[in-house]
Amino acid sequence: MILKGKTIAVCVTGGIAAYKACDIVSMLKKKGAEIHVVMTRNATNFVSPLTFETLSNNRVVIENFDPDRKWEVEHISLAKKCDLFLVAPCTANVVGKLAAGIADDFLTTTLMAATCPVVIAPAMNVNMYESAAYKNNEKILSERGYKFIEPECGLLACGDVGKGRLAQPDVIVKEVVDILLPKHDLLGKTVLVTLGSTREAIDPVRYITNSSSGKMGAALIRSAMNRGADVIAVSGFISVEIPSGARIMSVITTDEMCEAVLSQVKNADYIIMAAAPSDYKVKNFSKSKIKSKELSLELEKNVDIASEVGKIKGEKTLVIFAAETEDLVDNAKAKMLAKNADLVVANDVTRCGAGFNVDTNIVTLISRNDIEDCEKMDKSLLAEIILDKMQNVR
Ligand SMILES: Cc1cc2nc3c(=O)[nH]c(=O)nc-3n(C[C@H](O)[C@H](O)[C@H](O)COP(=O)(O)O)c2cc1C
Missing domain, CATH: 3.40.50.1950 (Flavin prenyltransferase-like)
Structure with a gap:
């Protein structure tokens, strides 16, 4: 197909x-x-x-x-x-x-x-x-x-x-x-892409989230499908459309995203974690709307989805994103090794034209034996570079 x-x-x-x-x-x-x-x-x-x-x-x-x-x-x-x-x-x-x-x-x-x-x-x-x-x-x-x-x-x-x-x-x-499909290099392969933000409820009407738009993930999905891949999209909240033809699994929380991803690892050849799942969730979620004047939230760390995938992925290729604000290469490389990933797409989100909710990105691609700086480019072009690179990192 x-x-x-x-x-x-x-x-x-x-x-x-x-x-x-x-x-x-x-x-x-x-x-x-x-x-x-x-x-x-x-x-x-x-x-x-x-x-x-x-x-x-x-x-x-x-x-x-x-x-x-x-x-x-x-x-x-x-x-x-x-x-x-x-x-x-x-x-x-x-x-x-x-x-x-x-x-x-x-x-x-x-x-x-x-x-x-x-x-x-x-x-x-x-x-x-x-x-x-x-x-x-x-x-x-x-x-x-x-x-x-x-x-x-x-x-x-x-x-x-x-x-x-x-x-x-x-x-x-x-x-x-x-x-x-000018490039068929992913024909017969399955690519799992996570995208967007997750939401962690504070009470029935409020939640913690971030401004991830899903643009990078959608670009990766489109490029992977153009190269012939079957694509599983595990999607949180996004402000773009997922290209038709991808199999979509919609989730709300980070726990749900983790569960959906882990259930599909066995079906995927490449797993690209382009989502920005919320790192924290509220410890004592209130079942009724909070009305107090002051509010202190106790947060607990969410599951680290990439690490969980890294533990079970075997020979599959894991690509992660690292949004950093300082010591980009060192921090991103440490993340890659700790999570058993094969390629990390690292961006300094403090730079103009990089990171969340913009059409462009400025990244450094880091694998175990290579570091490549990419100039500022449209996310659709960056998607092509990531897909080329991920096929040569193992
Ligand atoms: C039996 C028959 C076979 C035809 N085969 C062709 C053909 O293979 N190629 C062609 O250019 N015209 C062929 N023609 C001529 C076209 O049908 C004719 O130019 C017609 O105006 C084309 O209309 P259309 O281009 O709007 O489909 C054939 C005509 C007949 C009666």
Whole structure:
């Protein structure tokens, strides 16, 4: 299910190879992608929309002016929600229309509105394929960033022999996967990521927490899924969305987070502790709302989740975060050794642009035999560096 969380529009045009799009839809669906099929009116002469609806589990869109359409402007909403558009097979006609900027049906209109990658798998008679008009249109679209998958040589449906037969469905699907998941290095691996803050109740309406937003954890989840990993997200309170496709376990307290993480250690290859669980909890939680004028709280230390994981992780890789305010490297390294972690992402939270609730971070990556300073960068880029590094620390 490496495409879990990805949405793909498969656009089918009126060529004889339209039936091969059934295989393509089915293969992409089996890989976990959400598929929306768009057809030209002419394509429906070759394959029934019902076939694609059954294979994709989604309504097939053909007309711009469908009386059943919802309130939203459908060609725009589809263009916005897709991670990739695949046109397979693509007729000479549609290549020409796209090159000329003609949007006279749903398929060409939504393609023109797409800002994600567009992959075109042309299929046509050899003389059409070699015509100056087609070649010129392909060149125009290639220069605009459209990705073409070369057709095959061989006996064509029309009886001619030459180049123009649609590329094999598995070649097309591999191309789509390569574009959507440029790095596959976590394919078949499970990554557990903790994120956000936990809450420790003082009374039924008050609690202790911290300002962790979950941004770093969400970036790690997105990058790990893009690299093909199955992701388990153990989430406290966050102000971002967890990318869809991750298996989410929601928790409130540090004890609950610990329990959820320990229950999943056996399933994970990599455990990344990007959450900021509350270190302390209130010793005598009040069952009724506290009304006294002055209030002293007695706190007790919470369980140290990373240490508990370190005790049982065996050969698995444990990545921890250390938010420090002084002696960054020494303190972080000591933490890593004490918790039996393999990599520590240390940040000095006193620096501007580092730590909680911001989009960037400035960190030092410390493993048993390496220290690497990273400049200030967006958390999504840092996530890529952490995922590269964690695979080489054991
Ligand atoms: C039986 C048959 C097969 C066709 N196969 C192709 C083809 O493989 N590639 C192509 O570019 N056009 C093919 N055409 C021509 C297209 O159907 C025609 O250009 C049409 O206008 C395309 O409409 P569309 O691009 O809106 O789907 C075929 C036409 C017929 C009748």
